[in-house]
Amino acid sequence: xxxxxxxxxxxxxxxxxxxxxxxxxxxxxxxxxxxxxxxxxxxxxxxxxxxxxxxxxxxxxxxxxxxxxxxxxxxxxxxxxxxxxxxxxxxxxxxxxxxxxxxxxxxxxxxxxxxxxxxxxxxxxxxxxxxxxxxxxxxxxxxxxxxxxxxxxxxxxxxxxxxxxxxxxxxxxxxxxxxxxxxxxxxxxxxxxxxxxxxxxxxxxxxxxxxxxxxxxxxxxxxxxxxxxxxxxxxxxxxxxxxxxxxxxxxxxxxxxxxxxxxxxxxxxxxxxxxxxxxxxxxxxxxxxxxxxxxxxxxxxxxxxxxxxxxx
Numbered sequence: 001x002x003x004x005x006x007x008x009x010x011x012x013x014x015x016x017x018x019x020x021x022x023x024x025x026x027x028x029x030x031x032x033x034x035x036x037x038x039x040x041x042x043x044x045x046x047x048x049x050x051x052x053x054x055x056x057x058x059x060x061x062x063x064x065x066x067x068x069x070x071x072x073x074x075x076x077x078x079x080x081x082x083x084x085x086x087x088x089x090x091x092x093x094x095x096x097x098x099x100x101x102x103x104x105x106x107x108x109x110x111x112x113x114x115x116x117x118x119x120x121x122x123x124x125x126x127x128x129x130x131x132x133x134x135x136x137x138x139x140x141x142x143x144x145x146x147x148x149x150x151x152x153x154x155x156x157x158x159x160x161x162x163x164x165x166x167x168x169x170x171x172x173x174x175x176x177x178x179x180x181x182x183x184x185x186x187x188x189x190x191x192x193x194x195x196x197x198x199x200x201x202x203x204x205x206x207x208x209x210x211x212x213x214x215x216x217x218x219x220x221x222x223x224x225x226x227x228x229x230x231x232x233x234x235x236x237x238x239x240x241x242x243x244x245x246x247x248x249x250x251x252x253x254x255x256x257x258x259x260x261x262x263x264x265x266x267x268x269x270x271x272x273x274x275x276x277x278x279x280x281x282x283x284x285x286x287x288x289x290x291x292x293x294x295x296x297x298x299x300x301x302x303x304x305x306x307x308x309x310x311x312x
Contacts, residue, residue: 013304019246023255026239029232031262034112035270036232037104039225043214045102047207048229050200051215052097055230057193060238064190072187082181086188089177090195096170097233103163109267110274114153115167116260117286121147122172123252130176133248138296142254142289149285156278175252178244185241189234254293257286 040048064073076082103112124143127133135143154161181188207213215223244252264283268275 015246019243020251020255022239023243023247023252024258026236026243027256027258028262029236029239030116031259032266033100033232034104034109034263034266036225036229037101038271040222040229041105043218043222043226045098045105046203047214048101048105048226049094049098050203051226052101052229052233053094053193053196053200054204055227056234056237057190057197057230059230059234060186060190060193063186063234067186069184069187072183073190076183076187076191082183085177085181086191087195089174089181089188090192092170092174092177093192093237094196096167096174099163099166099170103167107271107273108163109263109271110279111161111163112167113260113263113267114150114161115164116171116256116263117146117153118150118164118168119172119260120254120256121150122168123175123256124254126172126176127248131179136296138292142293142296145285145289145292146254146257149282149289152278152282152285156276156282175240175244178241185238185245188241189237193234251297254290257290 037048064070076086100112103109103115121143124135128135154164178188183191204213204215208215215226243255247255267273268279
Protein backbone atom coordinates (compact mmCIF):
# COMPACT_ATOMS: atom_id res chain seq x y z
CA UNK A 1 0.00 0.00 0.00
CA UNK A 2 2.84 2.38 0.89
CA UNK A 3 4.54 1.70 -2.47
CA UNK A 4 1.29 2.44 -4.27
CA UNK A 5 0.96 5.73 -2.37
CA UNK A 6 4.54 6.65 -3.25
CA UNK A 7 3.97 5.82 -6.91
CA UNK A 8 0.86 7.98 -6.83
CA UNK A 9 2.91 10.87 -5.43
CA UNK A 10 5.54 10.41 -8.16
CA UNK A 11 2.84 10.41 -10.85
CA UNK A 12 1.33 13.52 -9.29
CA UNK A 13 4.73 15.25 -9.44
CA UNK A 14 5.11 14.33 -13.11
CA UNK A 15 1.64 15.61 -13.92
CA UNK A 16 2.43 18.86 -12.16
CA UNK A 17 5.58 19.32 -14.28
CA UNK A 18 3.54 18.70 -17.43
CA UNK A 19 0.97 21.22 -16.22
CA UNK A 20 3.68 23.81 -15.58
CA UNK A 21 5.04 23.25 -19.12
CA UNK A 22 1.59 23.77 -20.64
CA UNK A 23 1.15 26.90 -18.55
CA UNK A 24 4.50 28.38 -19.58
CA UNK A 25 3.79 27.77 -23.26
CA UNK A 26 0.38 29.43 -22.94
CA UNK A 27 1.73 32.51 -21.17
CA UNK A 28 4.65 32.94 -23.58
CA UNK A 29 2.22 32.96 -26.53
CA UNK A 30 -0.13 35.36 -24.73
CA UNK A 31 2.75 37.68 -23.91
CA UNK A 32 3.69 37.82 -27.59
CA UNK A 33 0.16 38.41 -28.92
CA UNK A 34 0.42 42.24 -29.03
CA UNK A 35 2.62 41.82 -32.10
CA UNK A 36 -0.11 39.76 -33.78
CA UNK A 37 -2.95 42.16 -32.97
CA UNK A 38 -0.87 45.16 -34.06
CA UNK A 39 -0.71 43.63 -37.54
CA UNK A 40 -4.51 43.90 -37.63
CA UNK A 41 -4.79 47.43 -36.19
CA UNK A 42 -6.49 48.81 -39.33
CA UNK A 43 -9.53 46.66 -38.46
CA UNK A 44 -11.90 47.77 -35.62
CA UNK A 45 -11.46 45.86 -32.36
CA UNK A 46 -15.07 44.59 -32.33
CA UNK A 47 -14.68 43.09 -35.80
CA UNK A 48 -11.39 41.43 -34.86
CA UNK A 49 -13.11 40.00 -31.78
CA UNK A 50 -15.99 38.58 -33.85
CA UNK A 51 -13.55 36.88 -36.22
CA UNK A 52 -11.47 35.66 -33.27
CA UNK A 53 -14.53 34.00 -31.73
CA UNK A 54 -15.76 32.50 -35.02
CA UNK A 55 -12.45 31.03 -36.17
CA UNK A 56 -11.72 29.75 -32.67
CA UNK A 57 -14.99 27.83 -32.82
CA UNK A 58 -14.09 26.40 -36.23
CA UNK A 59 -10.64 25.32 -34.99
CA UNK A 60 -11.79 23.60 -31.80
CA UNK A 61 -14.71 21.94 -33.63
CA UNK A 62 -12.22 20.37 -36.03
CA UNK A 63 -10.17 19.19 -33.03
CA UNK A 64 -13.30 17.75 -31.44
CA UNK A 65 -14.19 15.86 -34.63
CA UNK A 66 -10.65 14.47 -34.86
CA UNK A 67 -10.77 13.46 -31.21
CA UNK A 68 -14.13 11.76 -31.75
CA UNK A 69 -15.12 11.87 -28.08
CA UNK A 70 -18.67 13.19 -27.97
CA UNK A 71 -19.67 11.61 -24.67
CA UNK A 72 -18.14 14.45 -22.66
CA UNK A 73 -19.99 16.95 -24.85
CA UNK A 74 -23.32 15.20 -24.27
CA UNK A 75 -22.61 14.97 -20.55
CA UNK A 76 -22.06 18.72 -20.21
CA UNK A 77 -25.16 19.55 -22.28
CA UNK A 78 -27.25 17.47 -19.87
CA UNK A 79 -25.72 19.07 -16.76
CA UNK A 80 -27.32 22.45 -15.97
CA UNK A 81 -24.62 23.35 -13.45
CA UNK A 82 -21.84 22.75 -16.00
CA UNK A 83 -23.77 24.66 -18.67
CA UNK A 84 -24.01 27.68 -16.37
CA UNK A 85 -20.24 27.57 -15.82
CA UNK A 86 -19.69 27.33 -19.60
CA UNK A 87 -21.89 30.38 -20.14
CA UNK A 88 -20.03 32.36 -17.44
CA UNK A 89 -16.67 31.36 -18.93
CA UNK A 90 -17.82 32.41 -22.41
CA UNK A 91 -18.90 35.87 -21.19
CA UNK A 92 -15.72 36.40 -19.17
CA UNK A 93 -13.36 35.45 -21.99
CA UNK A 94 -15.30 37.56 -24.53
CA UNK A 95 -14.99 40.68 -22.37
CA UNK A 96 -11.31 39.88 -21.78
CA UNK A 97 -10.55 39.38 -25.49
CA UNK A 98 -12.27 42.61 -26.57
CA UNK A 99 -10.59 44.68 -23.87
CA UNK A 100 -7.16 43.30 -24.75
CA UNK A 101 -7.51 43.82 -28.51
CA UNK A 102 -8.78 47.36 -28.00
CA UNK A 103 -5.95 48.14 -25.53
CA UNK A 104 -3.19 46.87 -27.83
CA UNK A 105 -4.48 48.70 -30.91
CA UNK A 106 -5.12 51.89 -28.90
CA UNK A 107 -1.50 52.00 -27.64
CA UNK A 108 -2.24 50.77 -24.12
CA UNK A 109 0.10 47.78 -24.18
CA UNK A 110 1.77 48.77 -20.90
CA UNK A 111 -1.58 49.15 -19.15
CA UNK A 112 -2.62 45.77 -20.57
CA UNK A 113 0.55 44.28 -19.09
CA UNK A 114 -0.34 45.98 -15.79
CA UNK A 115 -3.66 44.14 -15.90
CA UNK A 116 -1.91 40.81 -16.13
CA UNK A 117 0.47 41.82 -13.33
CA UNK A 118 -2.57 42.49 -11.13
CA UNK A 119 -4.25 39.26 -12.27
CA UNK A 120 -2.07 36.83 -10.23
CA UNK A 121 -2.93 38.76 -7.08
CA UNK A 122 -6.62 38.24 -7.79
CA UNK A 123 -5.94 34.57 -8.58
CA UNK A 124 -4.00 34.08 -5.34
CA UNK A 125 -6.82 35.71 -3.37
CA UNK A 126 -9.37 33.43 -5.03
CA UNK A 127 -7.21 30.37 -4.32
CA UNK A 128 -7.25 31.17 -0.60
CA UNK A 129 -10.99 31.97 -0.49
CA UNK A 130 -12.34 29.23 -2.77
CA UNK A 131 -9.82 26.39 -2.53
CA UNK A 132 -8.49 27.15 0.98
CA UNK A 133 -4.90 26.91 -0.30
CA UNK A 134 -2.35 27.79 2.38
CA UNK A 135 0.49 30.24 1.94
CA UNK A 136 3.77 29.79 3.84
CA UNK A 137 5.98 32.73 4.82
CA UNK A 138 7.92 32.76 1.54
CA UNK A 139 4.76 32.74 -0.58
CA UNK A 140 3.19 35.41 1.61
CA UNK A 141 6.30 37.60 1.29
CA UNK A 142 6.26 37.12 -2.49
CA UNK A 143 2.59 38.10 -2.64
CA UNK A 144 3.22 41.25 -0.58
CA UNK A 145 6.20 42.30 -2.74
CA UNK A 146 4.23 41.70 -5.93
CA UNK A 147 1.33 43.73 -4.52
CA UNK A 148 3.68 46.63 -3.74
CA UNK A 149 5.01 46.54 -7.29
CA UNK A 150 1.51 46.56 -8.74
CA UNK A 151 0.40 49.40 -6.43
CA UNK A 152 3.38 51.49 -7.57
CA UNK A 153 2.48 50.85 -11.21
CA UNK A 154 -1.14 51.75 -10.52
CA UNK A 155 -0.17 55.01 -8.81
CA UNK A 156 2.05 55.84 -11.79
CA UNK A 157 -1.05 56.30 -13.96
CA UNK A 158 -2.60 58.79 -11.51
CA UNK A 159 -6.07 57.37 -12.15
CA UNK A 160 -7.94 54.12 -11.92
CA UNK A 161 -6.54 51.91 -14.71
CA UNK A 162 -9.85 50.50 -15.94
CA UNK A 163 -8.30 48.54 -18.79
CA UNK A 164 -5.89 46.81 -16.42
CA UNK A 165 -8.58 46.04 -13.83
CA UNK A 166 -11.02 44.59 -16.38
CA UNK A 167 -8.30 42.34 -17.81
CA UNK A 168 -7.16 41.24 -14.34
CA UNK A 169 -10.57 40.42 -12.91
CA UNK A 170 -12.10 38.76 -16.00
CA UNK A 171 -9.14 36.45 -16.58
CA UNK A 172 -8.79 35.55 -12.89
CA UNK A 173 -12.43 34.49 -12.69
CA UNK A 174 -12.14 32.74 -16.06
CA UNK A 175 -9.29 30.66 -14.62
CA UNK A 176 -11.43 29.89 -11.56
CA UNK A 177 -14.35 28.73 -13.71
CA UNK A 178 -12.02 26.54 -15.80
CA UNK A 179 -10.73 25.00 -12.57
CA UNK A 180 -14.30 24.18 -11.50
CA UNK A 181 -15.40 22.77 -14.87
CA UNK A 182 -15.24 18.99 -14.96
CA UNK A 183 -14.60 18.76 -18.72
CA UNK A 184 -11.51 18.37 -20.86
CA UNK A 185 -9.89 21.38 -22.53
CA UNK A 186 -11.16 20.80 -26.09
CA UNK A 187 -14.77 20.12 -25.04
CA UNK A 188 -14.83 23.16 -22.75
CA UNK A 189 -13.41 25.46 -25.42
CA UNK A 190 -15.81 24.13 -28.05
CA UNK A 191 -18.81 24.82 -25.80
CA UNK A 192 -17.57 28.27 -24.78
CA UNK A 193 -17.13 29.39 -28.38
CA UNK A 194 -20.41 27.71 -29.39
CA UNK A 195 -22.25 29.98 -26.95
CA UNK A 196 -20.90 33.23 -28.43
CA UNK A 197 -20.27 32.32 -32.09
CA UNK A 198 -23.91 32.94 -33.21
CA UNK A 199 -23.68 36.50 -31.83
CA UNK A 200 -20.31 37.01 -33.55
CA UNK A 201 -21.72 35.77 -36.88
CA UNK A 202 -24.75 38.03 -36.62
CA UNK A 203 -22.48 41.01 -35.99
CA UNK A 204 -20.19 40.11 -38.93
CA UNK A 205 -23.22 39.68 -41.19
CA UNK A 206 -24.60 43.05 -40.09
CA UNK A 207 -21.40 45.04 -40.73
CA UNK A 208 -20.86 43.32 -44.08
CA UNK A 209 -24.44 44.14 -45.06
CA UNK A 210 -23.98 47.81 -44.16
CA UNK A 211 -20.67 48.01 -46.01
CA UNK A 212 -18.65 48.58 -42.84
CA UNK A 213 -17.03 45.14 -42.77
CA UNK A 214 -13.35 44.72 -43.60
CA UNK A 215 -13.16 41.03 -44.54
CA UNK A 216 -13.67 41.48 -48.31
CA UNK A 217 -11.87 44.83 -48.46
CA UNK A 218 -8.48 43.87 -47.02
CA UNK A 219 -5.52 42.05 -48.58
CA UNK A 220 -5.21 38.26 -48.67
CA UNK A 221 -2.45 38.19 -45.98
CA UNK A 222 -4.74 40.17 -43.65
CA UNK A 223 -7.62 37.77 -44.33
CA UNK A 224 -5.33 34.85 -43.46
CA UNK A 225 -4.29 36.58 -40.24
CA UNK A 226 -7.96 36.96 -39.27
CA UNK A 227 -8.63 33.29 -40.00
CA UNK A 228 -5.53 32.15 -38.11
CA UNK A 229 -6.68 34.16 -35.08
CA UNK A 230 -8.69 31.06 -34.16
CA UNK A 231 -5.56 28.91 -33.93
CA UNK A 232 -3.60 31.66 -32.16
CA UNK A 233 -6.43 32.11 -29.67
CA UNK A 234 -7.54 28.56 -29.01
CA UNK A 235 -4.16 26.84 -28.75
CA UNK A 236 -2.85 28.71 -25.67
CA UNK A 237 -6.31 28.57 -24.09
CA UNK A 238 -6.29 24.78 -24.45
CA UNK A 239 -2.81 24.68 -22.91
CA UNK A 240 -4.03 26.92 -20.08
CA UNK A 241 -7.09 24.74 -19.47
CA UNK A 242 -4.82 21.69 -19.21
CA UNK A 243 -2.55 23.59 -16.83
CA UNK A 244 -5.46 24.48 -14.51
CA UNK A 245 -6.30 20.78 -14.20
CA UNK A 246 -2.78 19.74 -13.15
CA UNK A 247 -1.34 22.66 -11.17
CA UNK A 248 -2.32 24.39 -7.92
CA UNK A 249 -4.35 27.55 -8.54
CA UNK A 250 -1.90 29.73 -6.59
CA UNK A 251 1.04 28.46 -8.68
CA UNK A 252 -0.85 29.37 -11.84
CA UNK A 253 -1.25 32.85 -10.40
CA UNK A 254 2.48 33.47 -10.22
CA UNK A 255 3.18 31.78 -13.56
CA UNK A 256 0.99 34.43 -15.12
CA UNK A 257 3.73 37.02 -14.66
CA UNK A 258 5.41 35.54 -17.75
CA UNK A 259 2.87 37.00 -20.19
CA UNK A 260 2.80 40.60 -18.89
CA UNK A 261 6.60 40.69 -18.66
CA UNK A 262 6.89 39.83 -22.35
CA UNK A 263 4.17 42.35 -23.21
CA UNK A 264 5.86 44.93 -21.01
CA UNK A 265 9.12 44.64 -22.94
CA UNK A 266 7.26 44.74 -26.25
CA UNK A 267 5.47 47.92 -25.16
CA UNK A 268 8.71 49.62 -24.16
CA UNK A 269 11.20 48.45 -26.78
CA UNK A 270 9.08 47.58 -29.82
CA UNK A 271 6.10 49.94 -29.54
CA UNK A 272 8.12 52.72 -27.82
CA UNK A 273 5.65 53.45 -25.01
CA UNK A 274 6.92 55.49 -22.04
CA UNK A 275 9.14 53.68 -19.53
CA UNK A 276 9.95 55.66 -16.37
CA UNK A 277 12.00 55.12 -13.22
CA UNK A 278 8.74 54.29 -11.44
CA UNK A 279 8.13 51.47 -13.91
CA UNK A 280 11.65 50.16 -13.21
CA UNK A 281 11.14 50.22 -9.42
CA UNK A 282 7.82 48.38 -9.60
CA UNK A 283 9.30 45.91 -12.06
CA UNK A 284 12.08 45.10 -9.55
CA UNK A 285 9.52 44.46 -6.78
CA UNK A 286 7.58 42.06 -9.00
CA UNK A 287 10.64 40.13 -10.15
CA UNK A 288 11.95 39.86 -6.58
CA UNK A 289 8.60 38.36 -5.63
CA UNK A 290 8.93 35.86 -8.46
CA UNK A 291 12.42 34.83 -7.37
CA UNK A 292 11.30 34.27 -3.76
CA UNK A 293 8.24 32.31 -4.87
CA UNK A 294 10.25 30.16 -7.29
CA UNK A 295 12.82 29.30 -4.61
CA UNK A 296 10.04 28.38 -2.16
CA UNK A 297 8.36 26.13 -4.73
CA UNK A 298 11.67 24.48 -5.69
CA UNK A 299 12.60 23.75 -2.07
CA UNK A 300 9.14 22.32 -1.38
CA UNK A 301 9.42 20.04 -4.43
CA UNK A 302 12.88 18.82 -3.37
CA UNK A 303 11.62 18.07 0.15
CA UNK A 304 8.65 16.13 -1.24
CA UNK A 305 10.88 14.02 -3.49
CA UNK A 306 13.28 13.35 -0.59
CA UNK A 307 10.41 12.08 1.58
CA UNK A 308 9.20 9.82 -1.25
CA UNK A 309 12.69 8.31 -1.71
CA UNK A 310 13.10 7.75 2.02
CA UNK A 311 9.69 6.09 2.21
CA UNK A 312 10.59 3.71 -0.64
